[in-house]
Amino acid sequence: xxxxxxxxxxxxxxxxxxxxxxxxxxxxxxxxxxxxxxxxxxxxxxxxxxxxxxxxxxxxxxxxxxxxxxxxxxxxxxxxxxxxxxxxxxxxxxxxxxxxxxxxxxxxxxxxxxxxxxxxxxxxxxxxxxxxxxxxxxxxxxxxxxxxxxxxxxxxxxxxxxxxxxxxxxxxxxxxxxxxxxxxxxxxxxxxxxxxxxxxxxxxxxxxxxxxxxxxxxxxxxxxxxxxxxxxxxxxxxxxxxxxxxxxxxxxxxxxxxxxxxxxxxxxxxxxxxxxxxxxxxxxxxxxxxxxxxxxxxxxxxxxxxxxxxxxxxxxxxxxxxxxxxxxxxxxxxxxxxxxxxxxxxxxxxxxxxxxxxx
Ligand SMILES: [Zn+2]
Ligand SMILES: [Zn+2]
Numbered sequence: 168x169x170x171x172x173x174x175x176x177x178x179x180x181x182x183x184x185x186x187x188x189x190x191x192x193x194x195x196x197x198x199x200x201x202x203x204x205x206x207x208x209x210x211x212x213x214x215x216x217x218x219x220x221x222x223x224x225x226x227x228x229x230x231x232x233x234x235x236x237x238x239x240x241x242x243x244x245x246x247x248x249x250x251x252x253x254x255x256x257x258x259x260x261x262x263x264x265x266x267x268x269x270x271x272x273x274x275x276x277x278x279x280x281x282x283x284x285x286x287x288x289x290x291x292x293x294x295x296x297x298x299x300x301x302x303x304x305x306x307x308x309x310x311x312x313x314x315x316x317x318x319x320x321x322x323x324x325x326x327x328x329x330x331x332x333x334x335x336x337x338x339x340x341x342x343x344x345x346x347x348x349x350x351x352x353x354x355x356x357x358x359x360x361x362x363x364x365x366x367x368x369x370x371x372x373x374x375x376x377x378x379x380x381x382x383x384x385x386x387x388x389x390x391x392x393x394x395x396x397x398x399x400x401x402x403x404x405x406x407x408x409x410x411x412x413x414x415x416x417x418x419x420x421x422x423x424x425x426x427x428x429x430x431x432x433x434x435x436x437x438x439x440x441x442x443x444x445x446x447x448x449x450x451x452x453x454x455x456x457x458x459x460x461x462x463x464x465x466x467x468x469x470x471x472x473x474x475x476x477x478x479x480x481x482x483x484x485x486x487x488x489x490x491x492x493x494x495x496x497x498x499x500x501x502x503x504x505x506x507x508x509x510x511x512x513x514x515x516x517x518x519x520x521x522x523x524x525x526x
Contacts, residue, residue: 168204168205168206168207168208168303168304168305169190169202169203169204169205169303169304169504169526170202170203170205170242170299170300170302170303170304170504171200171201171202171203171242171302171303171504171505171507171524172200172201172202172203172205172240172241172242172302173199173200173231173232173237173239173240173241173242173243173507174192174196174199174200174201174239174240175196175197175199175235175238175239175240176196176197176235176239177196178195178196178199188203188204189201189202189203189204190202190203190204190505191505193505193506193507193508193509194507194508194509194511194512195508197232197233197235198232198508198509198511198512198515199508200302200507200508200511202504202505205299205303207305208298208305208306208307209253209307210253210254210255210258210307211255211310212255212256212257213255213257213258213310213313213314214254214255214258214307214308214309214310214313215251215253215254215255215258215261215307215308215312215313215317216251216252216253216254216305216306216307216308217247217249217250217251217252217267217269217305217306217308217317218249218250218251218252218304218305219247219248219249219301219303219304219305219306219526220248220249220250220326220525220526221247221248221249221326221327221329221330221501221523221524221525222244222245222246222247222248222301222302222330222523222524222525222526223244223246223330223331223333223334223499223521223522223523223524224244224246224510224511224514224521224522224523224524225244225245225246225333225334226360226361226447228243228244228245228511229511229514229515231243232511232515233515241300242299242300242301242302242303243300243301243302243511244300244301244302244303244524245271245296245297245300245301245333246301246330246331246332246333246334247268247269247271247297247301247306247330248266248267248268248269248320248326248327248329248330248332249266249267249269249306249326250263250264250265250266250267251263251264251265251267252305254313255313258313261313261317261319265319266319266320266321266322266326267317267318267319267320268317268318268320268324268329268330268332268333268484269297269306269308269312269316269317269318270312270316270317270318270333270336270475270480271295271296271297271301271312271316271333272286272287272292272293272295272296272312272316272474273291273292273295273309273311273312273314273315273316274286274287274289274291274292274476274477275289275290275291275292276315276477278290278291284344284476286474286475286476286477287473287474291311292474295309295311295312295316297312301524302504302507302524302526303504303526304504304526315477316477316480318332318480318481318484320484320488321488323488323491324487324488324491325491326525327499327501327523327525328487328491328494328495329487330523331364331483331487331494331497332480332483332484332487333475333480333483334360334361334364335364335368335483335486335487335494336475336476336479336480336482336483336484337361337446337472337473337474337475337479338361338364338365338368338446338483339368339475339479339482339483339486340472340474340475340476340478340479341421341444341446341472342368342369342372343476343478343479344470344472345419345442345444345468345470347369347372347373347418347419348373348374348418349373349374350373350374351373351374351418351419352373352374352375352376352377352408352411352412352415352417352418352419353369353373353375353376353377353417353418353419353420353421354376354377354378354379354404354408354417354419354420354421354433354436354437355369355376355377355378355379355389355394355421355423356379356420356421356422356423356424356429356432356433357379357380357422357423357424357429357447358378358379358380358382358385358386358388358389358394358397359380359385359423359424359517359520360497360520360521361423361446361447362378362380362385362389362421362423362424363385363388363389363392363497363520364494364497365421365423365446366378366389366392366393366394367392367393367493367494369419369421370393373418373419375395375411376393376394376395377394377395377396377397377398377404377407377408377411377417378390378394378396378397378398379397379398379399379400379404379429379432380397380398380399380400381399381400382517385520386398386399388496388497388498388520391496392496392497395411396411400428400429400432404432404436405435405436408436412438415438415439416436416437416438416439416441417436417437417438417441418437418438418441418442419437419441419442419443419444420433420436420437420441420442420443420444421444421446422443422444422445422446422447423446423447424447430445430457431458434458434461434465434467437465437467439465439466439467440465440466440467441465441467441468442467442468442469442470443467443468443469443470444470444471444472445469445470445471445472446471446472457469497520497521498519498520498521499519499520499521499522499523500513500519500521500522500523501523501524501525502522502523502524502525503524503525503526504524504526507524510522510523510524
């Protein structure tokens with residue numbers, strides 16, 4: 168089968184000694200990929216092979232590329248939908264032809280971490296993943312993934328829209344961890360793909376959402392997706408938040424873009440006793456401006472949220488299946504395996520809001 172393999176931080180035309188058959192290199196480092204022919208996965212007794220139809224490019228894929236945190240010759244991609252290609256004889260609940268959405272991790276559910284809701288810190292969570300990765304024609308799901316992390320995708324949800332399930336689940340799980348009230352005010356920092364979905368999720372749970380975003384077209388979209396205000400970063404943001412909250416500040420700040428400037432601004436916008444969620448990996452800076460003094464004296468809660476819970480994954484699938492229209496207006500662009508370089512580069516450089524690789 169074919170796969171798009173990320174080649175690492177340097178421009179290279181070198182093949183590993185026992186390397187796969189190559190159809191060509193494309194893109195420039197760090198967005199340089201090779202289209203290769205690798206092994207065809209076969210399912211074991213209780214394993215499933217999925218024909219990948221769509222795989223979203225995640226911010227974490229871009230982080231791996233830009234920061235070079237994975238080995239060269241890795242197949243990236245994990246926001247996968249597709250069709251069951253083959254199932255082992257021990258699999259009862261899936262058959263070839265089933266439309267599916269898959270989660271690439273399988274927390275055990277009963278270790279110390281899982282029992283406390285820290286599913287993404289579970290050892291089994293960290294040890295599980297698709298083989299090889301979503302930027303490939305097929306993926307193999309291990310016993311653990313086949314048993315707990317594979318879901319039927321309703322006909323009402325396109326393969327492309329189905330790739331929103333995993334990122335939306337990450338957002339729902341982040342929100343599940345805080346108490347939000349119907350008259351709360353939230354600020355979403357960054358109205359990219361995650362910010363747009365966060366506006367949807369927050370509008371379900373609280374009173375009003377203010378989006379802060381430098382790109383004008385993304386602000387327009389945020390407004391059309393029911394943000395109470397969509398503002399350029401700057402002093403006006405504080406004024407509007409003060410206005411909308413009777414001077415208190417925002418109850419909840421959801422940071423999708425963890426540059427120093429935006430993280431520092433979150434501390435300006437949050438109310439005393441409020442909560443800041445650092446949702447994004449700090450792509451631009453390893454040290455966001457966390458103010459220990461403010462955290463203490465303003466009685467703040469600051470937390471990170473990484474990956475979904477099993478319940479949030481099911482909730483996200485139900486939410487998207489139940490109201491696909493509410494998500495269809497988030498623009499995406501599809502790319503082939505042979506243009507995985509353009510998919511990742513275009514998304515990293517904000518030419519597209521969401522790139523989806525469709526093998
Ligand atoms: Zn993701
Ligand atoms: Zn566990």
